[in-house]
Amino acid sequence: MNRRTTYLRVGQLGFGAVSLGVILFAWWQVTANGIVSEFLLPAPAAVFEAAQRLSAGYLGSSLTAHLVASLSVVLSGYIAAVLIGVPLGILMAWSRPVDIAMGPLVAILRPIPPPAWIPLAILWFGIDLPGKTFIVFVSSITPCLINAYVAIKEVPANLINAARMLGAGNASLLFRVAIPAGLPMIANGLRIALGSAWATVVAAELVVATAGFGFVIMSGYRNIESDIMAAGMIAVAVTGFIMNLLFREVEKRVIPWAEHE
Amino acid sequence: MERAGVGIIEADLVMDAGPCERDIRSAARGNGIRFQNVSMSFGGNRGGHPTLAVDDFSLEVAENEFLVIVGPSGCGKSTLLAMAGGLTQPTTGRLSLGDEPIVKPGPDKAIVFQTFSLFPWMTVIDNIEFGMRLNGVSPAERQRRIDYYLPIIGLKGFEDHYPKQLSGGMQQRVAIARCLVLRPRLLLMDEPFAALDAQNRTVMQEELVRVWSAHRPTVIFVTHSVEEAVFLADRIVVMTRRPGRIKDVIDVRDTTGAQHWRAAPLDQVMRRSDFQDLRGRVWDLIRDEIVIE
Amino acid sequence: MAGVAAWILVWWGVVSVFKVPPEFLPSPWQVAKKILWLAANDIGEGKLWLHLGWSLLRFLSGFMLAMALGVPLGLLMGHFRPAREMLNPLFEMLRNVPPIAWAPFSLLWFGASFGSQAFVIFVAAFPPILMNTQQGVRLTDKGLISAARMLGAGSFTLLFEIGLPAAAPAVIAGLRIGLANGWLALVGAEIIAGPGALTGLGFLVLVGQQNLQATITIGAMALIGIIGASLDYALCRLEASVARGA
Numbered sequence: 001m002n003r004r005t006t007y008l009r010v011g012q013l014g015f016g017a018v019s020l021g022v023i024l025f026a027w028w029q030v031t032a033n034g035i036v037s038e039f040l041l042p043a044p045a046a047v048f049e050a051a052q053r054l055s056a057g058y059l060g061s062s063l064t065a066h067l068v069a070s071l072s073v074v075l076s077g078y079i080a081a082v083l084i085g086v087p088l089g090i091l092m093a094w095s096r097p098v099d100i101a102m103g104p105l106v107a108i109l110r111p112i113p114p115p116a117w118i119p120l121a122i123l124w125f126g127i128d129l130p131g132k133t134f135i136v137f138v139s140s141i142t143p144c145l146i147n148a149y150v151a152i153k154e155v156p157a158n159l160i161n162a163a164r165m166l167g168a169g170n171a172s173l174l175f176r177v178a179i180p181a182g183l184p185m186i187a188n189g190l191r192i193a194l195g196s197a198w199a200t201v202v203a204a205e206l207v208v209a210t211a212g213f214g215f216v217i218m219s220g221y222r223n224i225e226s227d228i229m230a231a232g233m234i235a236v237a238v239t240g241f242i243m244n245l246l247f248r249e250v251e252k253r254v255i256p257w258a259e260h261e
Numbered sequence: 262m263e264r265a266g267v268g269i270i271e272a273d274l275v276m277d278a279g280p281c282e283r284d285i286r287s288a289a290r291g292n293g294i295r296f297q298n299v300s301m302s303f304g305g306n307r308g309g310h311p312t313l314a315v316d317d318f319s320l321e322v323a324e325n326e327f328l329v330i331v332g333p334s335g336c337g338k339s340t341l342l343a344m345a346g347g348l349t350q351p352t353t354g355r356l357s358l359g360d361e362p363i364v365k366p367g368p369d370k371a372i373v374f375q376t377f378s379l380f381p382w383m384t385v386i387d388n389i390e391f392g393m394r395l396n397g398v399s400p401a402e403r404q405r406r407i408d409y410y411l412p413i414i415g416l417k418g419f420e421d422h423y424p425k426q427l428s429g430g431m432q433q434r435v436a437i438a439r440c441l442v443l444r445p446r447l448l449l450m451d452e453p454f455a456a457l458d459a460q461n462r463t464v465m466q467e468e469l470v471r472v473w474s475a476h477r478p479t480v481i482f483v484t485h486s487v488e489e490a491v492f493l494a495d496r497i498v499v500m501t502r503r504p505g506r507i508k509d510v511i512d513v514r515d516t517t518g519a520q521h522w523r524a525a526p527l528d529q530v531m532r533r534s535d536f537q538d539l540r541g542r543v544w545d546l547i548r549d550e551i552v553i554e
Numbered sequence: 555m556a557g558v559a560a561w562i563l564v565w566w567g568v569v570s571v572f573k574v575p576p577e578f579l580p581s582p583w584q585v586a587k588k589i590l591w592l593a594a595n596d597i598g599e600g601k602l603w604l605h606l607g608w609s610l611l612r613f614l615s616g617f618m619l620a621m622a623l624g625v626p627l628g629l630l631m632g633h634f635r636p637a638r639e640m641l642n643p644l645f646e647m648l649r650n651v652p653p654i655a656w657a658p659f660s661l662l663w664f665g666a667s668f669g670s671q672a673f674v675i676f677v678a679a680f681p682p683i684l685m686n687t688q689q690g691v692r693l694t695d696k697g698l699i700s701a702a703r704m705l706g707a708g709s710f711t712l713l714f715e716i717g718l719p720a721a722a723p724a725v726i727a728g729l730r731i732g733l734a735n736g737w738l739a740l741v742g743a744e745i746i747a748g749p750g751a752l753t754g755l756g757f758l759v760l761v762g763q764q765n766l767q768a769t770i771t772i773g774a775m776a777l778i779g780i781i782g783a784s785l786d787y788a789l790c791r792l793e794a795s796v797a798r799g800a
């Protein structure tokens with residue numbers, strides 16, 4: 001990085017810090033002067049205090065227990081979606097009969113937003129881990145499948161031709177050319193799916209749960225503790241942010257040849 | 262990169278003394294390619310009428326010959342190469358390599374694509390090695406061939422780079438190397454140097470002559486540069502505008518005699534008046550075919 | 555289309571061959587009948603039309619608001635660097651909160667009947683509209699801008715005569731993403747606010763589950779899917795016609 005871009009970076013960070021400072025200050029002033037009631041908008045200090053209460057343990061679960069409750073659902077549903085969605089997408093892109101058979105099913109199910117599955121999942125699987133896992137599965141399989149499908153469909157013809165010229169058979173074409181070529185796009189789908197899984201588990205916990213961050217926020221609402229609600233939202237945001245960050249790090253290691261943002 | 266100052270015969274001796282002397286070609290006889298009344302039309306999809314890209318193209322290219330095709334844009338040069346490589350089949354007519362018909366692509370008919378077409382997830386080494394792996398070349402032999410070609414293409418020290426970390430010229434050299442390591446019977450090159458700047462292009466032309474001379478696969482080379490054609494070719498095929506037919510075939514050897522121009526550096530050859538004359542002749546033939554649509 | 559019909563037949567076949575209880579998975583025929591029943595009978599606060607109307611009203615209000623704020627703000631941020639650098643860190647931070655997580659606060663602020671859902675839709679649809687507009691303006695061909703400058707265009711002419719038309723495809727792409735996000739959020743918000751509102755398609759989905767009537771739940775899900783797909787299709791057409799014009 002040269003001098004000039006360093007200055008630019010510092011300048012941008014400065015700008016960002018100033019604007020965030022202004023927002024925090026405005027938030028503080030609005031609540032401190034009673035312009036907005038604390039029931040509607042908690043003061044920054046109250047949120048900080050609520051975050052401490054949350055991390056000490058809230059409604060029978062420690063912070064870790066809430067985190068584990070949310071994450072275990074995310075991981076089980078997400079992994080199932082990846083294991084089924086990616087191979088199915090690849091297969092549909094590679095084999096016309098599979099595409100003709102499965103394509104319409106995907107077309108029927110895709111437009112139904114994941115939250116709409118929440119009641120049905122409860123009806124079918126109950127409110128515990130299986131039900132929520134199913135919802136997360138439904139929400140994250142779509143990006144996995146669609147991206148894998150498009151990734152394989154759009155492998156540049158020149159790469160396929162080059163491989164055929166070098167003597168690749170059908171299996172080599174799929175496993176040693178098409179799949180590696182599509183990997184950046186597949187990874188992108190997996191990242192979107194992870195975000196979608198996280199948003200969906202929070203939504204499901206808002207509807208019905210006994211632990212998890214969504215449950216914390218909803219309990220805050222029911223008990224008129226807006227500071228807990230805000231602390232819960234921050235916990236959701238931070239966890240989501242960290243998951244995304246970890247994913248990108250792994251992606252950079254696993255796919256070093258791709259253009260990363 | 263070192264200058265290719267040696268004549269073909271000399272080069273042959275030098276190269277054949279190298280570690281790769283046994284190759285597929287010396288076993289197989291008859292690596293000439295024959296186009297018999299080949300036509301290709303592309304189906305008019307969605308109600309458009311079909312395009313006749315190549316029309317009744319007949320030609321025999323001798324074993325070890327360096328054939329160059331020139332012609333206006335869209336006259337079907339790439340289509341011809343794709344058919345020769347077995348990537349597509351002609352609508353009518355037949356192609357054969359030696360005495361076998363060409364029905365599918367394979368490592369005996371190597372293609373250097375205009376758009377390099379390297380595999381972005383493979384390093385330089387992996388790209389060069391991939392074809393050999395697919396064809397069951399033993400690890401020791403793979404290593405030998407890589408050790409032989411890597412210095413020739415001037416990419417020693419770049420073994421573990423990904424294509425995106427290489428310049429256009431370097432990428433094209435990898436694309437050529439991955440074909441040469443396969444010891445193809447037929448080497449098809451589609452405007453391989455079009456993306457290079459003038460200096461790189463000259464160097465690459467001379468390098469190509471040098472590595473080609475070692476094993477002399479039959480070559481069909483497509484270019485837009487008349488100068489490149491006259492410098493490299495044994496024979497030049499000039500094509501008409503679409504639908505592509507043969508307009509004229511010029512045997513460069515009639516002018517040069519036994520000592521081919523490509524054996525000497527390009528800048529020397531370019532000053533010769535017979536070179537200039539031939540270039541003018543080919544250029545006149547092409548000029549008639551160029552229409553601005 | 556034939557494939558879609560085939561899968562519906564498969565569904566039907568599975569339900570009748572294995573005698574699946576309708577509380578668990580009804581047949582397509584039962585679902586279709588239920589939708590007609592909903593059109594004629596009250597559930598919650600009214601008939602199907604009322605629920606449909608409320609959902610569309612909430613959706614359009616939230617989406618229009620997102621568009622009305624997102625496009626101009628995006629233009630501004632794309633065009634004026636200080637605006638961009640002041641505001642982007644804020645949006646980068648807020649982006650980590652899934653829109654649906656705003657539902658409880660939104661209930662607190664705007665009540666269960668209308669505002670809470672509209673606000674969540676706004677929160678979901680706003681970021682893609684804003685970001686795409688901003689990107690579209692920023693990536694406007696530099697040559698185009700200098701050419702206009704040379705011809706004497708001022709900053710505002712530049713924005714409205716060059717920036718906006720050139721950014722139009724990106725803006726519409728943003729609207730499409732915003733639309734999908736908003737529709738998703740609508741259903742989530744209606745389910746979360748459900749018992750408080752007694753209206754909306756999301757409420758129907760919920761009420762079916764609470765009364766162990768999978769027919770209502772699945773019927774409402776089908777309507778939600780069909781409307782979402784049609785909205786997306788409409789914007790797709792718009793996108794194509796703009797792309798052709800550009």
Ligand SMILES: Nc1ncnc2c1ncn2[C@@H]1O[C@H](COP(=O)(O)OP(=O)(O)OP(=O)(O)O)[C@@H](O)[C@H]1O
Nearest residue numbers: 303304312314333334335336337338339340341503
């Ligand atoms: N896959 C295809 N489908 C339809 N038409 C094609 C296809 N490939 C080539 N054509 C048509 O066939 C004609 C010849 O194309 P080709 O690529 O062989 O030309 P070319 O001589 O290589 O041109 P250039 O010098 O520009 O590379 C063109 O008119 C082109 O439009």
Ligand SMILES: [Mg+2]
Nearest residue numbers: 338339340451
């Ligand atoms: Mg071509």
